[in-house]
């Protein structure tokens with residue numbers, strides 16, 4: 001049976017954004033299945049970051065649709081998109097340096113709207129459990145009291161992923177998550193993403209092909225705002241169109 005849009009957690013169709021007539025993203029389509037790790041690759045300026053900006057509502061599409069769990073995101077505000085279950089991590093960590101690892105995770109926990117005082121104790125236990133669970137996932141369970149400023153670059157990146165995870169998004173978008181990381185940290189990040197994907201769909205922009213090979217279920221190659229090729233890393237690497245774009249003439 002042909003898949004319908006309902007089989008996809010995210011269905012992007014005909015997505016276009018024009019900046020003063022320049023189409024940074026041009027009639028792009030992208031379909032993600034629940035629990036897959038998709039990696040977008042492509043040369044500088046291909047439009048990769050702009051696609052993530054469009055999905056999270058930071059940039060408004062000129063044309064096209066972005067359906068997430070059946071809801072149209074392209075007209076929604078950024079905070080509503082977050083509430084709908086889309087988490088986005090930017091390239092530079094935006095953690096609170098002066099707060100501890102625990103506190104950084106705690107402030108990211110989505111608070112209930114109007115919870116009665118009587119429930120406060122229960123909520124605290126819920127927060128503590130959630131913080132500890134996420135801290136284990138991001139390899140920081142022994143550093144909960146450490147100020148974030150003292151973490152390594154890689155640990156800060158993990159903490160920021162944790163700050164997204166504690167909000168339980170269905171879709172997690174990461175822009176070059178291993179940039180500046182050591183080889184050991186890259187390996188652990190690949191491990192982390194494979195654990196995360198048991199409950200989340202993950203969309204990653206990445207240049208490091210070793211890392212792409214470690215994590216990707218499928219790869220989407222972008223060039224000049226469009227999808228140039230799509231499939232397994234082996235398949236797209238062997239695609240003459242991709243070779244041409246990467247190696248020039």
Ligand SMILES: Nc1ncnc2c1ncn2[C@@H]1O[C@H](COP(=O)(O)OP(=O)(O)OP(=O)(O)O)[C@@H](O)[C@H]1O
Nearest residue numbers: 019023024025042043044045046047048049050051
């Ligand atoms: N707000 C904007 N106004 C005008 N042009 C923009 C804007 N945002 C992006 N662009 C242009 O759109 C093109 C695509 O940019 P984008 O950052 O999405 O590429 P990318 O594939 O993420 O590149 P890189 O790998 O270098 O991060 C670039 O030519 C960029 O200069």
